[in-house]
Amino acid sequence: xxxxxxxxDGTFAARLRAARARQGLAGPRRGLAGxxxxxxxxxxxAPDAPGQDEPGRxxxxxxxxxxxxxxxxxxxxxxxAKRPASQGALSGTPWGIGMRVGTELxxxxxxxxxxxxxxxxWLGTKPVLLAVFVLxxxxxxxxxVWRAFAxxx
Amino acid sequence: MAGGEAxxxxxxxxxxATVLGPLGGSVNFxxxxxxxxxxxxxxxxxxxxxxKPRAVVPGRLQALAEMAYGFIxxxxxxxxxxxxxxxxxFVFTLFFFVLMGNLLGLLPYGFTYTSHIxxxxxxxxxxxxxxTGVAIFTHGTTFFTEYFFPKGTPVALAPLVIxxxxxxxxxxxxxxxxxxxxxxxAGHVMFExxxxxxxxxxxxxxxxxxxxxxPMALNVALMGFELLVAFLQAYVFAILTCIYLHDxxxxx
Amino acid sequence: xxxxxxxxxxxxxxxxLLPSAALAQxxxxxxxxxxxxxxxxxxxxxxxxxxxxxxxxxALPQVGAVLQARAASIADDLDAAHAxxxxxxxxxxxxxxxTRLARSEAQAAIxxxxxxxxxxxxxxxxxTSRRLEARLAEAExxxxxxxxxxxxxxxQVATDTTLAMVTKLTGTRPGKKSIDGAVGVALAARGQx
Numbered sequence: 305x306x307x308x309x310x311x312x313d314g315t316f317a318a319r320l321r322a323a324r325a326r327q328g329l330a331g332p333r334r335g336l337a338g339x340x341x342x343x344x345x346x347x348x349x350a351p352d353a354p355g356q357d358e359p360g361r362x363x364x365x366x367x368x369x370x371x372x373x374x375x376x377x378x379x380x381x382x383x384x385a386k387r388p389a390s391q392g393a394l395s396g397t398p399w400g401i402g403m404r405v406g407t408e409l410x411x412x413x414x415x416x417x418x419x420x421x422x423x424x425x426w427l428g429t430k431p432v433l434l435a436v437f438v439l440x441x442x443x444x445x446x447x448x449v450w451r452a453f454a455x456x457x
Numbered sequence: 458m459a460g461g462e463a464x465x466x467x468x469x470x471x472x473x474a475t476v477l478g479p480l481g482g483s484v485n486f487x488x489x490x491x492x493x494x495x496x497x498x499x500x501x502x503x504x505x506x507x508x509k510p511r512a513v514v515p516g517r518l519q520a521l522a523e524m525a526y527g528f529i530x531x532x533x534x535x536x537x538x539x540x541x542x543x544x545x546x547f548v549f550t551l552f553f554f555v556l557m558g559n560l561l562g563l564l565p566y567g568f569t570y571t572s573h574i575x576x577x578x579x580x581x582x583x584x585x586x587x588x589t590g591v592a593i594f595t596h597g598t599t600f601f602t603e604y605f606f607p608k609g610t611p612v613a614l615a616p617l618v619i620x621x622x623x624x625x626x627x628x629x630x631x632x633x634x635x636x637x638x639x640x641x642x643a644g645h646v647m648f649e650x651x652x653x654x655x656x657x658x659x660x661x662x663x664x665x666x667x668x669x670x671x672p673m674a675l676n677v678a679l680m681g682f683e684l685l686v687a688f689l690q691a692y693v694f695a696i697l698t699c700i701y702l703h704d705x706x707x708x709x
Numbered sequence: 710x711x712x713x714x715x716x717x718x719x720x721x722x723x724x725x726l727l728p729s730a731a732l733a734q735x736x737x738x739x740x741x742x743x744x745x746x747x748x749x750x751x752x753x754x755x756x757x758x759x760x761x762x763x764x765x766x767x768a769l770p771q772v773g774a775v776l777q778a779r780a781a782s783i784a785d786d787l788d789a790a791h792a793x794x795x796x797x798x799x800x801x802x803x804x805x806x807x808t809r810l811a812r813s814e815a816q817a818a819i820x821x822x823x824x825x826x827x828x829x830x831x832x833x834x835x836x837t838s839r840r841l842e843a844r845l846a847e848a849e850x851x852x853x854x855x856x857x858x859x860x861x862x863x864x865q866v867a868t869d870t871t872l873a874m875v876t877k878l879t880g881t882r883p884g885k886k887s888i889d890g891a892v893g894v895a896l897a898a899r900g901q902x
Contacts, residue, residue, distance in 0.1 A: 400689075403636070411632035416624050437620075444624035448632070451625070471737040473745040485748030493753055497760040504768040511775050513782055519775075526772040546765030553764075554757055570753065573738045579750045583757075642738070 409445035416441020470649055471572055489570035496557025536699035540706045552695035559687030572641035581630035584698050592705035603708045633697060640690050644683045651676045867892045
């Protein structure tokens with residue numbers, strides 16, 4: 305953030321206060337600031353599932369780049385910086401997690417079964433590769449699940 | 458579903474039939490495709506009529522169109538990074554294609570084309586093909602070694618790791634399509650089942666009519682839940698696409 | 710699952726049980742023998758492609774243009790606000806500078822006036838003291854003159870007195886010359902000429 309004028313907390317009201325204090329203008333706050341207006345506009349979080357709160361969403365006190373007068377050029381960087389790398393691709397309700405884990409396991413198994421069956425048919429090693437690929441499919445399913453919930457770099 | 462000899466036929470609703478009379482019949486144009494066209498036209502109409510005023514301060518419809526734009530734009534930017542811009546139209550199309558399928562299916566006489574595994578699997582395969590194409594285009598063949606045999610893995614583990622990674626990679630379209638398909642089918646089957654209960658119980662006299670309130674209320678609640686699922690599944694489909702694209706662009 | 714309301718809990722259970730039961734009846738989705746199953750995918754692909762082209766070429770750029778225009782106008786407004794703020798700051802600084810300048814000018818004028826007044830007063834004092842000194846010197850000169858005159862007269866008086874006294878005492882009249890010398894010696898002894 306290259307905002308040299310704003311206060312520590314980025315809310316506009318705080319900045320306004322800080323700027324006023326610096327200028328010695330302790331006038332009444334104009335109707336500009338206040339949390340009431342800070343509705344997420346076009347870029348706010350859209351209706352996710354309740355309880356499916358995603359980490360990394362900026363809170364309601366996010367500074368709308370359009371509303372901060374000081375440091376206007378840095379608005380874009382601010383917005384980018386405020387976005388921590390989203391971690392753990394999808395978290396959510398227990399039911400959602402269970403469903404996701406199940407799907408990952410089942411789909412890996414389906415693919416493994418298909419590959420094993422096809423290879424067996426092709427190479428004429430009827431049950432052997434199928435068995436091997438069932439094991440591999442289980443492992444791949446676990447890998448899928450791990451990948452889905454491990455924090456992303 | 459006829460009221461009299463009601464029996465649970467939960468799957469009839471998924472049956473395909475040609476529409477538009479003999480013209481549609483001659484080219485196998487089904488009601489699924491009709492709803493795809495409808496959904497697409499709805500999205501285009503939303504944007505076209507929403508953005509017509511081109512107002513700096515948006516009205517209601519324009520705000521909706523802009524919200525849709527911003528939602529997907531942010532998703533691309535957050536999940537993929539700077540390169541997300543390039544994939545934005547694709548993710549947008551994908552999200553709304555799926556969302557419209559999910560939502561239109563909830564309307565009376567609607568048909569949920571996302572409840573057909575063939576459709577969802579085709580979408581998922583398309584996603585994976587595009588993702589793989591992007592990965593190869595961006596990184597060349599190093600993508601294969603990078604992805605299926607990550608650096609730092611002991612060579613001795615290659616026979617184990619490579620098949621696992623390949624299976625894992627190939628399971629993406631399967632899980633992607635099964636998730637959407639299963640969610641949609643389950644919801645609609647339950648609708649049908651509860652609705653049939655209502656009809657059957659209402660046909661069984663006064664006591665049954667009172668008892669029919671139960672499944673009726675359940676169906677109303679289910680409708681709310683299904684609206685949520687419709688949105689959520691489209692979201693999941695789109696965001697997983699974004700995550701896969703991220704992996705393709707950045708190699709993990 | 711424990712934390713779920715009963716309704717939500719019942720849904721997954723039913724959702725899991727019903728499709729498996731229904732599978733026996735044959736799901737239309739899995740009827741791949743039906744040409745329509747594949748036909749819908751082919752049509753779907755075409756529709757998706759058309760939708761993609763329409764969105765990416767025609768619809769989405771409109772939204773993007775409006776959003777960009779808005780961002781630009783916001784940026785312009787912000788720039789204007791910045792310019793106004795800078796102008797106000799500049800005016801403020803100018804005013805402060807002008808005040809400072811005026812103050813220092815006034816200070817300079819005051820100190821100059823004070824200096825001038827001081828110098829005048831000093832000059833006048835000097836002139837007065839000169840004049841006084843002159844008069845003092847004049848007076849001193851007059852005094853000295855008077856004293857000298859008196860002194861000269863004193864010698865005459867002393868000489869006459871001495872002559873008279875000596876004549877009376879001795880009966881002889883001393884030479885005028887010796888008396889005058891004696892008076893001169895006595896006067897010299899007293900430090901007077």
